[in-house]
Amino acid sequence: MDEPTDQELIALFRKEESRHYAFNLLVRKHQRRLYTFIRRMVTDPDETKDVLQNVFLKAWTGLDKFREDAQLFSWLYRIAHNESISHLKRMRRGLFTSDATVTERLVGTLDSSEHFSGDMIQRKLQRAVMTLPPKQRAVFNMKYFDELKYEEMSRVTGTSVGALKSSYHIAVKKIEAELTLGLSRSDQTKPGE
Amino acid sequence: MNQKEHIEDSALRKDAPVLFGLSKQDPFRVEDGFFERFPHEVQALASKPGKSPLFLWLKRAAVALPAMALVLFAVHALRGPEVPLASVPVTEEALLSTTSDQFDTQSILAGLPEEEWPAFDSVTVQLTANEALAYVDQHDIDLTEYLYQQ
Numbered sequence: 001m002d003e004p005t006d007q008e009l010i011a012l013f014r015k016e017e018s019r020h021y022a023f024n025l026l027v028r029k030h031q032r033r034l035y036t037f038i039r040r041m042v043t044d045p046d047e048t049k050d051v052l053q054n055v056f057l058k059a060w061t062g063l064d065k066f067r068e069d070a071q072l073f074s075w076l077y078r079i080a081h082n083e084s085i086s087h088l089k090r091m092r093r094g095l096f097t098s099d100a101t102v103t104e105r106l107v108g109t110l111d112s113s114e115h116f117s118g119d120m121i122q123r124k125l126q127r128a129v130m131t132l133p134p135k136q137r138a139v140f141n142m143k144y145f146d147e148l149k150y151e152e153m154s155r156v157t158g159t160s161v162g163a164l165k166s167s168y169h170i171a172v173k174k175i176e177a178e179l180t181l182g183l184s185r186s187d188q189t190k191p192g193e
Numbered sequence: 194m195n196q197k198e199h200i201e202d203s204a205l206r207k208d209a210p211v212l213f214g215l216s217k218q219d220p221f222r223v224e225d226g227f228f229e230r231f232p233h234e235v236q237a238l239a240s241k242p243g244k245s246p247l248f249l250w251l252k253r254a255a256v257a258l259p260a261m262a263l264v265l266f267a268v269h270a271l272r273g274p275e276v277p278l279a280s281v282p283v284t285e286e287a288l289l290s291t292t293s294d295q296f297d298t299q300s301i302l303a304g305l306p307e308e309e310w311p312a313f314d315s316v317t318v319q320l321t322a323n324e325a326l327a328y329v330d331q332h333d334i335d336l337t338e339y340l341y342q343q
Contacts, residue, residue, distance in 0.1 A: 020240065024232050027231065031228055031232065039221045040221070045224065049227075049231070052231070056235045057238060114222070116221065117221070123220070125215060126220065144212075144217070145217060169205060172208070173209065176208065179212060
């Protein structure tokens with residue numbers, strides 16, 4: 001059986017008798033992409049699960065008011081973006097500390113081998129991404145990993161296309177600098193190892 | 194992607210050869226069976242009956258009412274005294290008679306010879322018209338005689 005379209009899912013959701021079934025299908029359809037986006041933002045798997053749950057609970061309560069001319073995935077992605085940013089803000093408030101300390105915690109989680117399966121260069125990349133401020137990190141992840149168009153990103157973040165381009169370009173340069181620095185450091189340490 | 198974006202993208206790729214030379218893999222590990230269990234878990238949470246609006250209002254009221262009472266109390270406590278409408282000079286005798294039983298000034302003074310009594314000056318207290326009338330009424334003061342003495 002073919003996967004139902006978003007329009008079909010919304011139509012099913014609006015019928016009382018098929019509401020739960022439609023919601024289950026909707027979660028199955030979109031959970032992986034949203035999970036990956038959130039995981040790249042908050043790193044920790046348990047926190048990712050909590051944020052993803054919140055995203056779908058908000059979708060459950062808001063889907064009745066969802067306009068059918070908008071894209072369901074963009075709408076869910078927008079909720080995921082907002083929830084991830086809010087989670088990082090709460091984290092900062094909870095720790096009574098700066099963005100730098102939150103970044104340290106995220107990198108610490110990343111370094112835990114049980115959560116991360118990438119090689120050395122992937123670890124360097126993710127560490128570099130973690131050093132970006134949360135909103136810029138979201139922009140980078142959307143464009144670089146998820147390959148969203150700027151117009152779509154603009155709908156998700158509520159930011160202008162021009163500002164997004166600028167933010168992405170700055171992020172790319174920062175990460176390239178971090179990666180190049182990381183590589184030159186590892187080149188220098190190799191002879192002594 | 195339009196032509197302009199394509200050019201921008203190519204320029205960016207040239208500026209960041211290391212980044213764009215990497216494979217875009219997902220290095221984050223997800224526990225086995227997570228995506229099979231998750232839809233059921235989130236559905237169970239969504240199906241839980243929500244709290245009624247009445248409950249939410251009661252919860253808000255439980256916080257708001259004591260706060261409001263505290264504010265009202267603070268306003269009442271900080272409010273200045275009423276504007277005096279009349280001032281009545283109170284003599285030593287009147288003061289003595291209105292001294293509280295707790296201090297029992299009369300019995301203290303009775304134990305002392307008169308020359309050792311402290312010098313009492315006439316003290317002026319500010320009373321409102323109603324308070325002054327109540328004072329006169331309570332102490333059966335003959336106003337005509339009082340004014341004549343003054």
